[in-house]
Amino acid sequence: MSQDSPVEQGRDGRRTVPVIEISELRKTYGTGEAAVEAIRGLDLVVEEGEFLSVMAPSGSGKSTLMHIIGCLxxxxxxxxxxxxxxxxxxxxAELARIRNRYIGFVFQQFHLLRHLTAVSNVELPLVYAGLNPTDRRVRAIEALRRVGLADRMxxxxxxxxxxxxxxxxxxxxxxxxxxxILADEPTGNLDSASSEEVLGWFGEFHRAGRTVVLITHEPDVAKVASRVVRMxxxxxxxxxxxxxxxVGTGTTFAGATLTEQPQDGSEPSGGSAGHR
Amino acid sequence: MMSLRETLRASIEAIATHRSRSLLTVLGILIGIAAVIITVGLGEGSQAKVTAAVSSLGSNLLVVSPGSSTGTGGVRGGLGSASTLTLADATALASHLDAPDISAVAPVVQKNEAMSAGGNTWSAPVIGTTPPYLGIRSRQISFGSFITSADVTSANEVAILGTEVSAELFPGQNPVGQTININGSSFSVIGLLASAGSSATTNQDDQVIVPITTAQSLLVGGRSGTSVDQILLQAKSQNSISAAYQEANALLLQAHQITTPSAADFTITPETQLLTTATSVSKTLTFLLTGIAAVSLLVGGIGVMNIMLVSVTERIAEIGLRKALGATPRAILRQFLTEALLLGLAGGILGVVLGIGASLIVPKLTSNPVALSVPAIIGAVVVAAGIGLTFGVYPASRAARLAPIDALRGD
Known part of the structure; x- marks a missing residue:
């Protein structure tokens, strides 16, 4: 798992522009007296190829951050x-195009369209990308094959x-x-076996060089990532x-505010991405 | 950008997924369109019927009636109440020198009489007139001959029967050559009128025609021997109706020695006026019915809007997901507009089918003819699609405006 230090190098080995670069981010809902500040000056940099989990209790601005990262x-x-x-x-309209091109969403409630088959559901983003039906089908089947569901398409x-x-x-x-790949509580509606399996896939994608941002309130889920941001x-x-x-129980906050940049050579704990 | 085909496919999928709801939506439009087609068809049908009925009374016809239609002072009686028209008036009007635009003149006296032949009795209007009557009224003789000038001059006791009278008095026989008894006088039947059907007001086959002089002396008791009930005039052509009217008016004023035209003791009514009145009545009726049908179409349109709004609310999660996956507001707008358009179009086409079906059945159940016009049908389909589109704009723009995060929170 030596490739798990993606900070210094991109997939091609060169240092690249950070995938996500957030500085002094604020988000306020409502105005005047009723104004609620959900995010109060947040900085975050995610490099290409990182597997990051944002861990936060509900009500801490976690969903707001996810929406902003996802350009929603x-x-x-x-x-x-x-x-x-x-x-x-x-x-x-521009945000829609950005989402289509840069973000792959995984939601807690799956959000599949009930009246479409698995393969048609997978094709949806390609429809909005303007791909022709033949190429769409080929790519959708390939994606389903990667998650082992080609026979259920x-x-x-x-x-x-x-x-x-x-x-x-x-x-x-x-x-x-x-x-x-932006996953918002992807295991929230799954039993533990399915949860492990799904988290395993994220580990796979990470090892394949993809950038994965996992948002959760569960420490057990958060710790599969190679970097955890507490909010x-x-x-x-x-x-x-x-x-x-x-530290210790694995569920209590260590207290120390650590460096903003993940440290070089940091190995994920044994639990991360360990579903081979 | 999503292509038109993709949009269409997504819309059809959505419509097919919510089959019963889509069907109910379509129903509103369907009924509205069918109602419009039937009412317009009924209106056009009855208009055609009125036109045909009026023109069957005779073409380029003017009717001179005694009495004034303008009299309000109580001095003169109402239309047709006075017997101020005489045979002499008819003769004057027939003068081609004084009235060059009048091609034919037929004075008419009319009275309901009891009649019998053999053991059969019947009662029908007896019309006393002169030979031009046949041409003015556009009637035909199917057997025998019509009255001649000689019959009029010598007041011969001859009669021409309508088909219905003939059927009553001489069932299954040719009446020509037989004799009938009218009001105690014997008339020999010399002709049979071809059937002309019913006009707007009278059954033209339930008549007996006799020479006017005979009618005046034998049938129309009490009255002055020369007064007539009506004088029918035929103008030379459609264009000379107005001129014929002027000539008749001037001649009669002179004959009656009346100097102020407003004091005329007769009234001349062109047939066109009759036609105009009759068609305007049926036009008003059609307009009214079409208005009601249009309101039902509007209600159908509001139904589309209603269901589309429900659909948007119900599919908030779907809209949110599509947006998250890269659907632009415009793409969502197009999808919902296409859905509304398809619903409207389906309602329009099914409504046309129902409307055509009904207009084939209605004439069989009632005597009302239904005219189907191709432009009206095409118009109905276009209007239905337009209604779908129009009433789809609000729900579709609401869907397009949904913020993706609100939409995704939907469930």
């Missing part, structure tokens, strides 16, 4: 660069188990070859490899 929402102030491009102030979501549905969703996230009340309160963040 825009910050009130601060700057967000995605793959070197400033996306802080884009309009809806004509099944509808209701004919698949929860774990299988999430794998279809993962295939859908992969099919556009996105810059970032509380809209700011980052801890950042480092899981073995430093989870």
């Amino acid at each position: 929402d825009t910050p009130t102030s601060g700057r967000y660069r995605l793959a070197g491009r400033d996306v802080s102030n884009l309009d809806e 004509h099944h509808r979501p209701t004919q698949l188990s929860g774990g299988q549905q999430q794998r279809v969703a993962i295939a859908r996230a992969l099919v556009t070859d996105p810059t970032v 509380r009340d809209g700011v980052v309160v801890g950042d480092g490899p899981p073995e430093l963040i989870f």
Whole structure:
């Protein structure tokens, strides 16, 4: 697992522009007296190829951060660069194109369309990318094959188990070859066996050189990543490899605010991506 | 960018997924369109019927009636109440020198009479007139001959029967050469009128025609021997109706020694006026019915909007997901507009089918003819699609405006 130090080098071995570069990010909901500041000056840099988990209790601005990273929402102030491009102030249509090109979403509720087959669900992002039907089908089948569901491609979501549905969703996230795979509580609706399997896939993608951002409130999920960012009340309160963040019980916060950049050569703990 | 084909496919998928809801939406439009087609068809049908009925009374016709239509002072009686028209008036009007635009004149007296032949009795209007009557009224003789000038001059007791009278008095026989008894006088039947059907007001086959002089002396008791009920005039052509009217008016004013035209003791009514009145009535009716049908179409359109709004609400998660995966607001707008358009179009086409079906059945159940016009059908389909599109704009723009995060939170 020596490739698990992706900070210094991109897939081709050169140092690259950070995939995610967030500085002084603020997000306020409402105005005046009723204003709620969900994110209060957050800085975060994610390099290409990192496997990062953002761990935060609910109500700590976790969802807001996920929405902003996923270009589903825009910050009130601060700057967000995605793959070197400033996306802080884009309009809806431009954000849609950015999402389509750079982000692969995996949601807690899978969000598959019930009336479409697995392969059609996987094809959806390619439809909006403007790909022709033949290429779409080829790529969707390939993505389903990667998650081991090629034989179920004509099944509808209701004919698949929860774990299988999430794998279809993962295939859908992969099919556009996105810059970032952004997973929001991907195991929230799954039993432990399926959860392990799904987390295993993220580990696989990480080892294949992909950037994965996993957002969760569960320490057991968060620690599969090679870097854990703890968030509380809209700011980052801890950042480092899981073995430093989870000291002792693995569920209590270590307290120390660690360096902003993950340390070189940090190996993920034994639990991470260990589903071969 | 999503292609039109993709959008269409996604819309058809969505419609097919919510089959029963789509069907109910379509139903509103369907009924509206069918109602419009039937009412427009009924209106056009009845208009055609009225036109045909009026023109069957005779072409380029003017009717002179005694009495004034302008009299309000109580001095003169109402239309047709006075017997101020005489045979002399008819003769004057027939003068080609004084009235060059009048091609034919037929004075008419009319009375309902009891009649019998053999053991059969019947009662029908008896019309006393002169030979031009046949041409003015556009009637045909199917057997025998019509009255001649000689019949009029010598007041011969001859009669021409309508088909219905003939059927009553001489069932299954040719009446020509037989004798009938009207009001105590014997008339020999010299002709049978070809059937002309019913006009708007009278059954033209339930009549007996006799020479006017005979009618005046034998049938129309009490009255002055020369007064007539009506004088029918035929103008030379459609274009000379107005001129014929002027000539008749001037001649009669002079004959009656009336100097102020407003004091005329007769009224001349062109047939065109009759036609205009009749068609305007049926036009008003059609307009009214079409209005009601249009309202039902509007209600159908609101139904589309309603269902589309429900659909948007129900599919918030789908919209959010599509947006997250890269659907632009425009792509979402197009998808929902296409859905609304397809629903409207389906309703329009099915409505046309129902409308055509109904317009084939309605004439069989009632006597009302239904005219189907191709432009109306094409128009109906276009309007239905337009309604779908129009009432789809609001739900579709709501869907397009949904923030993806709100939409994804949907479930």
